[in-house]
Amino acid sequence: MAGSSATPCLHQPVRSISLPSRLHPNSQKIEEQLSKLKTWKLSSTSMGIPLARETIQLGLTGLAELYNSIKELFHSPLTQNALLQHECRKLVEETLDGSIGLLDACGTARDLLLNMKKHLQDLQSAFRRRSTTDSSIETNVQAYITFRKLAKKDIVKSIRALKSMHTNAVAFNYLLNVDHHILMVIKLLRELSTLTISIFWSLLMFLSVPVMKTKANGWSLISKLVPVTFAGSERAQKVFNEVSNVDIALCYLDGNFRKNGAKIDVQMVQRRLETLDGVVDGLEGGLDCLFRCLIQHRVSLLNLLTP
Template sequence: MAGSSALPENRSCVRSVSLPTRSHPLAVKIEGYLSKSKTWEGSSTSKNNTSSAETIQVGLVGLAELYKCVDDFIHLPLIQQVLVNHQHEKSVEEALDESVNILDVCSTARDTFLTMKEGVKDLQSALRRKRGGLSSMRNQTSAYIRLRKKMKKDVSKCLAVLKKLNEKNDSLILNENHHLAVVVRVLREVSSITISIFRCLLSFLSVTEPKRKLVGWSLVSKAMKSKSIMSEKEQEHSNEVERVDVAVHALCDHNLSTSAEAERVKIAHRALKALEVTIDGLENGLDCMYRRIIQTRVSILNALNH
C-alpha cells in the first residue's frame, strides 16, 4: 500500500487505509485489524441468521484491539498536528458526533444485558423455589416475557440509529487535504466496523418470539438434551436467547401433566444457565468496548484542545 493510496469506496474490497508511513508498526497493525474485520463481517453476514455468541465475542475482542491501535495512532505527533490544524473541519465534528451516538447505543446495550441477566436470575430462582413454586413460576415467566417485549422495542430503536449512521457513513465524500482525509478515513472505517458488530449483537438479542403453539418446542428439547442430535439447520437457526424464549413460553402451557411440567422446568433450567454464561461473555466484551470508545473519544478531544 503506497503512502498516498486512497481508501476503496467499494465495501466488498478489503479495507485499506493510507497511513503516515507504510512501515510504521501502527500502520501494519491497523491495516491488519481492518483486514481481519472484513473477514469477520463476511462470515457473520454470509447466512440469513443471527450471528452466534462466539462469533460476536470474537468480533468484540478484535474491535477492542483495533480501538487500542487507533488510540495510539491518534497520539502520533503528525496526527496530533493534523487534528489541531483542522479541528473545525466538518468531517472531524461529524466523527465526534458519531462517536456520541455509538456510545449511546453501547450504553443501551449494556443496560439491556444487565436487565436481561436480572430477569434470568429471577426466573431461575422461581424455578428452584419449592414453596409457592407454581404460582411464583408463572408470575416470573410472565414477567420475563414482558421484559423481552420491552427489550425488543429498545433494541429496535438502537438498530434504527445504527442503520442511519451506516447510511450516513456510506454517503460521505471526503474533499480534504491528504493527511486529514487519512485520519477521518481511519475513524470512519472503525466506526463502520463498530456499527456492524453492534448490529449483530443487538440482532442476537431480538430473535423472533416463539408462537404460543410452541412449534419450536421440539427444537429446544433436543438442544437441551443433546446438541449432537440437532440437525445442521436447527443449530443454524437457534441461539441461547431463542432457546430460553421458547422454553419460557412452553412453561405457560397450564394443561401439562406433572411429569411433563417437570421436564420442561428442567429444560428451561438448562437453557437459562447457558444464556447466563453467554450474557456474561458478551457483557464483558461490551464493557471493554465501552471503555475503549470513551478513551478514543477523549484522546481526540484532547488533541483538538491541545
Template sequence: MAGKSGSQTMQVHSRSISLPARLNPNFVHIEAELNKFKTWELSSSSSSSASTVIPSGFKSIQAGLISLVELYNSIEEILIHSPATQQALHKHKHVKLVEAALDRSVGLLDACGNTRELISNMKDQLQELQSALRRRVGLGGDYSSMECKIHAYTSFRKKSKIDIAKCIRELKRMDSNIIESFNSIVDSDHEQMLMVNNVLRESSAITISIFRSILLFLSMPVMKTKPSSSSGWSLIRKLIPSASSDQQIFNEVGSVDIALCNLHRKIQKSDAKIDVQMAFRRLEILDATTKDLETRLDCLFRRLIQNRVTLLNIRTC
C-alpha cells in the same frame, strides 16, 4: 424482532479497506485488523431469507468485541503518538475531520449505552427466573409461582424486541451516514489524512456492525403463527423462530425460549421435573453469556470514551 423492522438487515459494507502504499508500522497493523473485521462482518451478517435473520453466535460476537477494543487501542496510538498525524490534524483545514469523528463518537456511545442497558435488563430477568425454577426444583408442589415468573420473562422479551427494533433503526441511520460524513473531508492528495480518514470511517462502521449483531443475538425472529388460545403462553410460542430442517438459527436466547415452551407443555400434562432442570441449565448458560457481553461492552464503552477525549484534546490544542 417484532414487526417488519426486525427482519430488515443492514447493508454489509464491501468498501475496499486499502490505505496508501507508504504506510508506517502502526497503519500497517491497523489495516490488517480492519481487513479481519471485513471478513467477520460478512460471515456474521448472513440472512436466510428476506424475513428471517440468523443472529451471530455468541463466540463470534465475543471475538468481535475483543478485537474491537484492540483496534481502538491501536487507533489511540496513531492519534496520540504519531507526530505526523498530530501535525496534520492540527492544521485548520482538517478541523472538519475531527468534528465529524466527534459527532460519530456521540452516536457510538449512545448505541453502546443502549445495548448495555438491554443486556443488563435481560440479566435481571434471567436471575429472577432462575430463582423461581430453583425453588421449584427444591420444594416441589405448586407451579404457579414459577409460571408467574416465566410470564414476566416472556412479557419482557416481547417489549425488548420493540426496543431493539428502535436501536437497529438508529444504527441503520448512522451506518448510512458514514460515507457521506467522512468523504470529501480530507484532500485526497494528503496521504496522512487519507489514512486517518479511512481508519476512523471503517472503525465506526465496524462498531455499528458489532452492535447490530449483539442486538440481533438478543432478539430472535418471531414465528408467524396464528394466535394461541392458551392464555399468555402464546407469547412463548411467538418468541420461537421458525426454522427449516436444514437450518439451525437458535442461539442461547432462543434455546431458553424453546425450553420454556417445552416446560409449559409438560406442566399441562404431567410432572415436569426434568424439563424444569433443562430450562434451568439453559438459563444458567444464557445468564453467563449476558454477563460476559456486559463485561466486554463495559470495556468497549471505556475505550469509546477515551477515543472521544482524545479527539476533544486534538480539537482544543
C-alpha cells in the same frame, strides 16, 4: 422486526487502508487489525441470520483492540497536527458527534444484557427453590416474557438509529485535496465507525431473535415450531441461538402452567437458563471493555479539538 432484519454493509469489498508507517510505529498493527475486522464483517453480513455468540465476542474483542491501537495513533503529534488542519477539523467534529450515537447503542445493549441477567438469576433462584405450592416460577417466567417483548422494542429503535448512522458514514465524500497521509487517517476513522455499527448491529440481532406473534390463547408460533414433545427434546436447540432457546422454553412453560398433568422437563429449562447466563456474562465483559474504549476514543477526539 421484518423491516429491520436486513444487515447493513453488505457486499462491500475488503480494501487496505495502507497507513503510512511514519504516522506511528503501530501503523502496521492497526492495518492488520482492521483487515481482520473487515473480513469478520463480510463473513457476518453474508449469513443472513443472527451470528453465533462466539463470533460476536470475537468481533467485540477485535474492535476493542483496534480502538486501543488507534488511541496510540491519536497521541502522535503528526496525526494531531494533520487532523487539526482547516479541511479536517469539521470531519473530526462530525466523528465526535457520531461517537454519541455509538455510545448510545453500546449503552442500550449493556442495559439489555444487565436486565436479562437479573431476570435469569431470578428464574434460576425460583427453579432451585421450587415446590408444588410455590408460584414464584410462574411469576418470574411471565416477568421474563414481558421483559423480552419490551426489549425487542428497544432493539428495533436502536437498530433504526444504527441504520441512519451507517447511511451517513457510507455517504461521506472524502476530501480529495488533502495530503495522502491525512486522507488515510480520515478513512480509518470512517472505517472504525462502520465496523462499530456493524458489530453492534450483529449483537442486537442476536438478542432480538425472530419476533414471536401472540394471540389471545397464547404464543401461536411456539405451538407450530414446538410440539408437545418439545420439553423432552434437545433437537430444537440446534435451530435457535441461546436467547431464543430460553424464549421458547419459557413460553412453552407459560402456556402449560394451567394445564393439569402438563409435562415439564425442568432440568432442561434450567440448563438453558444456565447456558444463556454464561453467554450474557461473556457478552457483558466484551461490551464493558468496548464501552471504555468508546469513552477513551471520544476523549481523544475532544482533546484534538481542545489542545
